Amino acid sequence: MSNHGALKTPQLCYDFGVKEGQKILLYGKREFLVEYRPGKEIHTHLGKIILKEGLNYGDLLRSSTGAEFVVLKPSLADLMKDVRRKTTIIYPKDAGIMLLEAGVASGSFVGEAGTGSGALTLLLSRVVGREGKVVSFEVREEFIALALENLRQSPFRNYEIIKRDVIREGFGEFKFDALFIDLPEPWQAVPWAKKAIIPGGAWVSLSPNMEQMKKTVLTLREEGFLRIRSFEVLRREMVVRSFGVRPREVMHSHTGYITVARRGR
Amino acid sequence: MSNHGALKTPQLCYDFGVKEGQKILLYGKREFLVEYRPGKEIHTHLGKIILKEGLNYGDLLRSSTGAEFVVLKPSLADLMKDVRRKTTIIYPKDAGIMLLEAGVASGSFVGEAGTGSGALTLLLSRVVGREGKVVSFEVREEFIALALENLRQSPFRNYEIIKRDVIREGFGEFKFDALFIDLPEPWQAVPWAKKAIIPGGAWVSLSPNMEQMKKTVLTLREEGFLRIRSFEVLRREMVVRSFGVRPREVMHSHTGYITVARRGR
Amino acid sequence: MSNHGALKTPQLCYDFGVKEGQKILLYGKREFLVEYRPGKEIHTHLGKIILKEGLNYGDLLRSSTGAEFVVLKPSLADLMKDVRRKTTIIYPKDAGIMLLEAGVASGSFVGEAGTGSGALTLLLSRVVGREGKVVSFEVREEFIALALENLRQSPFRNYEIIKRDVIREGFGEFKFDALFIDLPEPWQAVPWAKKAIIPGGAWVSLSPNMEQMKKTVLTLREEGFLRIRSFEVLRREMVVRSFGVRPREVMHSHTGYITVARRGR
Amino acid sequence: MSNHGALKTPQLCYDFGVKEGQKILLYGKREFLVEYRPGKEIHTHLGKIILKEGLNYGDLLRSSTGAEFVVLKPSLADLMKDVRRKTTIIYPKDAGIMLLEAGVASGSFVGEAGTGSGALTLLLSRVVGREGKVVSFEVREEFIALALENLRQSPFRNYEIIKRDVIREGFGEFKFDALFIDLPEPWQAVPWAKKAIIPGGAWVSLSPNMEQMKKTVLTLREEGFLRIRSFEVLRREMVVRSFGVRPREVMHSHTGYITVARRGR
Structure with a gap:
């Protein structure tokens, strides 16, 4: 029934000791996402929480006012x-x-x-893993510093941030499997992207306004990209109580239009 | 500007030769997703397409009726x-x-x-990569065979399918970072899941009906799971023409309610 | 408890005899919306249905194959x-x-x-009633004939259709409480509308594309209209079975953007 | 081109003098919906506004701080x-x-x-007009008083409020074209409704939770109602600026599930 002998033995090799510098999620009546340092004190309106040495995921902490918090590993979403x-x-x-x-x-x-x-960079770093690589371009110095700080939450050192205005200078000699564009005028990056994506590789961009999305799609068409699609994604939270289930009354309705395409020949 | 010396040189090591047995997407007026074998003939209503030896992603093929197709690498979504x-x-x-x-x-x-x-198994296999592992449980023989066939599209041999009725027998000694439940009565798996997820690890289930989702949420609460949330995701395709942008008139509106939770202590 | 003496006696004055020329909805395994004439024969794939004389809403008819149909009054929506x-x-x-x-x-x-x-005209006629009036403008002869035919379903003769190209000629001396615009280029009607709506009266238009809606909104602003709002309305059908409730899988996702505004001074 | 001679002359008979006791909408940087009495003073954070005698819809008022407000007629929605x-x-x-x-x-x-x-009662009163009638049932004294107060905004005296617990006592001898149910347990009203709606007449109910809607639908089926449908309606506001159009970021996502049905025989 199995295709992979080495997996037949149950895995017991998981590790849930929290490492210094990692983010942890303190989950109780409220949630706090904090960086772990042994002995660190977190001051909240629910009292002071001390992060003990040798903290493990799943540990229960009690604040100075008696409020309880479970130590959770933050998800990529968190x-x-x-x-x-x-x-x-x-x-x-x-x-x-x-x-x-x-x-x-x-x-x-x-x-x-x-x-x-660096939010998307962090996600990409964690998903492509040790054998993958992420090269990210940013023109504003202060964002590079901020992103590198945030990227410390990735367990992989598989990323690089290059200071460059890609609209004016392009992507150099890189050939990416996929290229993610989060710029105010994504269409200006299309001609450069054509050179920087492998044939059949993916363009992905995200823009809040209809006009940005439209101009991007039309430019991708002109430049011979294939399978161009734009869409938006809505997430609708549900309220679940034993006496009644319904969608939550207020919803975050719009973030942006996603455009995906494939480089042609 | 870079935190990783080895990346400073542009990457030129990409490979777009198609390997035998891999799926390719023939993209033209219509799309065909087929398995590559050198010399294979694909018969379509747009004529016969011959998959030549030494096929590369990005190649242009012409059918017997002259219709053009670009060879694309299918995405995870495809x-x-x-x-x-x-x-x-x-x-x-x-x-x-x-x-x-x-x-x-x-x-x-x-x-x-x-x-x-095996659709989700394939996705998980590709995302967790060489250093990760996927253990999937299925009770119906015929699905195991089908899933193993489909899983051949993963470049990684990091998965195992175990024939077992988890509702009756549970997950054995495994301790997962995350557990995905796609069963008609997910709530029946909750007590077993509690033992098979590491503290703070994730439960994820998907159910088409509200009642299934409700029962799952209530059971997760009873069993002490934390941060329980249910939601649905809607994808809305856009029609983009130079003279007019609008959402597509018909949309696939419902697939299921997703429930995520964290194991407590 | 009552504010209106004449209503204290229960109303028994309803009439459910179907009048010749009225539309009826034959509701059974399938629905048929047909015009009533005594003795008329309706041929369906479920057999022949004869509309007897003296037909009443609520009557049960049986087709030649034994299929049953209830005679319903169509709603405005129908x-x-x-x-x-x-x-x-x-x-x-x-x-x-x-x-x-x-x-x-x-x-x-x-x-x-x-x-x-004449679909909206019919609705407006039925809602404004005997004491209200609807004046509708149309430039294409063939639509006027069609609309007048459809308007026979209104119990009121409170409507008029005027053949005129309002984009070129405007609305004459009329002063409307509200003006509904269903033209491909609604923005061209804005300057005329300003003269044809009473101060504080309402502009309502509907356009499928974002660009049409945008141009309309910007023109309304320029012309001093107030309280301008655009929105779309989505209707999501539910599937209700004793064992499971969920949204229907496919939904009609987009019809158009509605723009409403008030004439300023 | 016209089917109705009397309408051929343009209508000039509109009246936009505001009557005492009517609600007006003061529209400026902010909106205020107030009841009109000649000489009344409205105190706002934008200064004092005096409602002069002989006020007309469309008039411009200036507050004590110089802020401008246009006098608008509130819509049914307002x-x-x-x-x-x-x-x-x-x-x-x-x-x-x-x-x-x-x-x-x-x-x-x-x-x-x-x-x-009385919000829906007010709407119904205004739509059914002088020749129609609305009979509304309410068991709680304080709501009857409140609703009668709110109903003063209707130009018609075509409504009656009856103090009665319809779940226990039903609707008496009335036979309605349509019956609107806004009760916490709508299904309990179904057997009574069957007697109080004309054959083919409409049932309409609105419930926030899925369970309420489900129980209502199943009861309507049992009692022989026809054409039963449940759905929800979403309204998505758009942000329109000359440089960019997009849906508003936050949306009121859920109010309730609407159930409509027809009485059978």
């Missing part, structure tokens, strides 16, 4: 939300489908422009 | 759609956010029940 | 869908909110351009 | 929102389609349970 935002945010609902439509997986070689706060 | 469906389908719009909310990335150790056609 | 379509359709989901946002009720004086098949 | 809310609110997006699906128009004879704040 880490992306945490990334300090000075730019447009990429939401998990969008990022997930962007990865899948672009075919990004373990081992992919991926480009990105611009880096911004 | 491969998932292709997986021969005998069970509920998992759509890319759902699968992407499920990965992110579960924190699955390169190196994760992931469980799944049931395997079905 | 009648609108039935109106023979040669133009853009206005859906009940859109029409309902358009009425409310425009403040149209019994007694309103309403304008419309263009008439098209 | 009035419904204004109705003092102590109960579930019915939103225009829902109310509009409810009217159309129920076939309510000028002259209809309509029932409602319960009255609540």
Whole structure:
């Protein structure tokens, strides 16, 4: 029944000791996402929480006022939300489908422009893993520093941030499996992208306004890209109580239009 | 500007020769997703297409009637759609956010029940990569064979399918970072899942009906799971023409409700 | 408890005899919307149905093959869908909110351009009633004939169709409580509309594309209209079975963007 | 071109003098919906506004700080929102389609349970007009008083509120064209409704939770109602600027599930 002998023995090799510098999610009546340092004190309106030495995921901590918190490992979605935002945010609902439509997986070689706060860069780094690579382009010095700070949450050192205005200078000699564009005028990157994506490789961009999306699609068509599609993704939270289930009353309705395409020949 | 010396030289090591047995996407007026074998003939209503030896991604093929097709690498989304469906389908719009909310990335150790056609298994295999592992449980023999066939599209041999009725027998000694449940009565798997997920690890399930989702959420609460959330994801395609942009008139509106939670202590 | 003496006696004055020329809905395994004439024969794939003399709403008819049909009065929504379509359709989901946002009720004086098949005209006629009036403008002869035919389903003779190209000639001396615009280039009607709506009266237009809606909104702003809002309305059907409730899988996702505004001074 | 001689002369008979006791909408940087009394002073954070004698719709008023306000007639949608809310609110997006699906128009004879704040009663009163009637049932004294107060905004005295618990006592001898149910347990009203709706007449109910809607649908089926459909309506506001169009970021996503059905024989 199995195709892989080495897996037949149950895996017991997991490790849930928290390492210094890693982000942890303190989950109780409220949630706090904090960086772990042994002995660190977290001051909240629910009292002071001390991060003991030798902290493990799943540990229960009690604040000075008696409030209980479980130590959780933040998900990719949590880490992306945490990334300090000075730019447009990429939401998990969008990022997930962007990865899948672009075919990004373990081992992919991926480009990105611009880096911004590094939220998407962090996700890409974690998904492409040790055998993959992420090259991200950003023109604004302060964002490079911020992104590198945020990227410390990746367990992999598989990323590079290059200071460059890709609209004016392009992507150099790189040939990416997939290229993610988060720039205000994505259409200006299309001619450069054509050279920087392998034949059949993926273009992915995200823009809040209809006009940006339209101009991007029309430019991709002109430049011979294939299989061009634009769409938006809506996430609708549900309220679940024993006496009644319904969608939540208020919803975050719009982030942006995603455009995906394939480089032709 | 770079944090990783080895990346400073542009990457030129990409390979776009198609390997025998890999799926390729023939993209022209219509799309065909076929398995590559040198010399193979594809018969379509647009004529016969011959897959030449030494095929490369990006190659242009011409059918016997003169129709042109570009050879593209299918994305994860394409491969998932292709997986021969005998069970509920998992759509890319759902699968992407499920990965992110579960924190699955390169190196994760992931469980799944049931395997079905292997669409999600294939995705998980490609995302967790060489250093990760996927253990999938399925009780129906015929699906195991089908899934193993479909899993040949993964470049990694990091998966195992175990024939077992997890509702009755549980997950054995495994301890997963994340566990994906695609069963008609997910709530029955909750007590077993509690033992098979590491503290703080993720539960993810998908159910078409509200009642299934409700019962799952209530059971997760009873069993002490944390951060339980249910939601649905809608994907809205856009029609983009130079004279007019609008959402497509008909949309695939519902697939299922996703429930994510974290194991407590 | 009552504010209106005359209503204290229960109403028994309803009439459910079907009048010749009225549309009826034959509801069984399938639905048929047909015009009533005594003795008329309806030929369906479920057999022949004879519309007997003295037909009443609620009657049960049996076809020649034994299939049963109940005689129902079509709703405004049914009648609108039935109106023979040669133009853009206005859906009940859109029409309902358009009425409310425009403040149209019994007694309103309403304008419309263009008439098209008369679906919205019919609705307006039925809502404004005996004390209200609808003036509809249409430039294409063949649509005027079609609309007048469809308007026979209204119990009121409170409408007029005027053959005129309002983009070139405007609305004459009329002063409407509300003006409904269903033209390909609604923005061209804005300067005329300003003269044809009473101060504070409502503009309502519907356009499938974002660009049309944008141009309309910008023109309304330039011309001093107030309280300008654009939105779209989505209707999501539910599947309800004793074992499971969920949204229907496929949904009609887009019809158009509704723009409402008020004339300023 | 016209089917109705009397309409050939342009209508000049509109009246935009505001009557004492009517609600007006003061539209400027902010909106205020107030009741008109000549000489009344409105105190706002933008200064004091005096409602002069002989006020007309379209008049421009200036506050004590110089802020400008146009006097607008509130739409049905505005009035419904204004109705003092102590109960579930019915939103225009829902109310509009409810009217159309129920076939309510000028002259209809309509029932409602319960009255609540009278928001829907007000709408129904204005739509059925002088030749129609609305009978609304409410068991809680304080709501009857509130609703009668709110109903003063209707130009018609075509409504009656009856104090009665319809779940226990039913609707008496009334036979309605359409019956609107806004009760926490709508299914309990189904057997009574069957007697109080004319054959082929419409049932309309609105419930926030899935379980309520489901139980209502299953009970309607048991009791022989026809053409039973449940759906929800979403309204998505657009942001329109000269440099960019997009959906508004936050949206009111859920109010309730609407269920419509027809009485069978």
